[in-house]
Amino acid sequence: MRKPSSRANRGPFLNTVQCGDCVSILRQMPKQSVDVVITSPPYFQQRDYSGIGIGNEGTVNAYIDSLMECLGELLRVVKPTGSIVYNLGDKYLNSSLLLVPYRFAIAATEAFGLTLVNNITWAKINPTPRQFKRRLVSSTEPFFHFVKGDDYYYARDKFMNEPRGKQNSPTGRLGEKYRGLIAESSLTTGQKVRALRCLDEVIGEVRRGDIQGFRMKIRGVHAPAFGGQDGGRKIQMQRNGFTIIRLLGEPMKKDLMQSPVETIKGIGHPAVFPMGVVQELIKLLCPVGGVVLDPYVGSGTTLLAAREENCQYIGIDINPEYCGYAARRLSNA
Numbered sequence: 246m247r248k249p250s251s252r253a254n255r256g257p258f259l260n261t262v263q264c265g266d267c268v269s270i271l272r273q274m275p276k277q278s279v280d281v282v283i284t285s286p287p288y289f290q291q292r293d294y295s296g297i298g299i300g301n302e303g304t305v306n307a308y309i310d311s312l313m314e315c316l317g318e319l320l321r322v323v324k325p326t327g328s329i330v331y332n333l334g335d336k337y338l339n340s341s342l343l344l345v346p347y348r349f350a351i352a353a354t355e356a357f358g359l360t361l362v363n364n365i366t367w368a369k370i371n372p373t374p375r376q377f378k379r380r381l382v383s384s385t386e387p388f389f390h391f392v393k394g395d396d397y398y399y400a401r402d403k404f405m406n407e408p409r410g411k412q413n414s415p416t417g418r419l420g421e422k423y424r425g426l427i428a429e430s431s432l433t434t435g436q437k438v439r440a441l442r443c444l445d446e447v448i449g450e451v452r453r454g455d456i457q458g459f460r461m462k463i464r465g466v467h468a469p470a471f472g473g474q475d476g477g478r479k480i481q482m483q484r485n486g487f488t489i490i491r492l493l494g495e496p497m498k499k500d501l502m503q504s505p506v507e508t509i510k511g512i513g514h515p516a517v518f519p520m521g522v523v524q525e526l527i528k529l530l531c532p533v534g535g536v537v538l539d540p541y542v543g544s545g546t547t548l549l550a551a552r553e554e555n556c557q558y559i560g561i562d563i564n565p566e567y568c569g570y571a572a573r574r575l576s577n578a
C-alpha cells in the first residue's frame with residue numbers, strides 16, 4: 246500500500262464531490278493544482294443522464310466542442326508534470342462507426358498541442374451480450390493518455406506490477422497449449438513423459454516469479470531450433486524431442502488492459518468505470534499524495550481508486566443524484 250505524502254495540498258475542492266457543470270467549477274479551481282485527470286464523459290448520443298449535461302448534442306462536432314470546452318479548463322488546472330486520461334466509447338450511425346473517440350483525440354492534439362502518449366485499449370472480458378447478424382460485438386474502448394510536455398510524472402515500474410506468474414497466466418492455464426501439442430506429437434512415450442515433466446518444472450518457475458515466461462519447441466511440431474546458446478537447442482530437439490527457452494527479464498508493459506465491465510449493487514449509474522484499470526493508471530501517473538480529478542465523476546469510481554492509492558481527489562458531476570452516489574460510495578468504502 247502506498248503511503249500518502251505529508252505535504253498534502255489543501256483547498257476548498259480537495260477530497261470533495263462538487264455538484265455542478267464541470268466547466269464552471271473548473272474555472273473556480275486554482276491553476277496547476279492537479280496531478281492527474283482520469284475521466285469518462287458521457288458518450289455521444291448513447292444515454293440520457295436524466296436530460297442533464299453533455300452527450301446529446303445534435304452532431305458529433307457539437308459534442309466534440311462541448312468536450313473541448315472542458316478540456317481547455319483542465320489544461321489550466323493540471324500541473325506541467327501532469328497527465329490527462331480520457332475514456333470514450335464510439336457510436337454507430339446508419340450501421341457505420343463514427344470513430345468519435347479518435348475524432349476527439351485528433352481535435353485535442355491539434356487545438357491544444359497536447360502530446361498523445363498512448364492509446365491504451367481496455368478489453369472488456371464481459372461485454373454486453375448481443376447477437377449481431379452483420380457485425381461483431383464491440384468489446385474494447387480507448388483510454389487516451391495526453392500530456393502537456395515531456396516532463397510528465399511516470400512511474401513505469403508501478404504499472405501492472407503483478408507477480409509474474411499471474412501476469413503470464415490470467416486464466417490459470419499456463420502451458421496448456423504445449424500439453425496438447427506434446428500429446429499429439431510423434432515423440433516416443435519416454436520423450437513425452439520427460440517433456441511433460443520439464444514443462445511442469447518451467448511452469449513452476451514462472452509461477453514463483455523466477456522467470457518471466459518460456460517458449461517450448463517440439464520436434465515435428467515447431468520449426469527446428471538454431472544451434473545457439475544453451476548447449477545447442479538443435480541437438481536438444483533431435484535427442485530429446487523438445488527444447489525449452491526460458492525468458493528472463495522484466496515483463497513488457499503493454500497498452501492493453503483486460504477487465505470486466507462493472508456494476509455496483511445499489512448504485513443506479515449506467516456507466517461505471519473499471520476500478521482496477523483506474524487504479525493502475527493512478528499508480529502509473531500520480532505521485533503518492535498527489536491530486537486526482539474526475540470532472541465527469543458519475544458514481545465516483547475514480548475517487549475511490551485515488552483514495553485506495555493514497556492520493557487525494559476532486560470529483561465533479563452535474564447530476565445531483567450521481568453526486569449523492571459518489572459521496573455515499575466514499576463514505577461506505
Ligand SMILES: C[S@@+](CC[C@H](N)C(=O)[O-])C[C@H]1O[C@@H](n2cnc3c(N)ncnc32)[C@H](O)[C@@H]1O
Nearest residue numbers: 266267287298299517518541543544546562563
Ligand atoms: C460516463 S458517466 C461517468 C461514469 C463514471 N466514470 C463512473 O465510474 O461512474 C458521465 C457523467 O458525466 C456527467 N456529466 C454530464 N455532463 C456534465 C457536465 N457538463 N459537468 C459535469 N458532469 C457532467 C453525467 O451526469 C455522468 O454521470
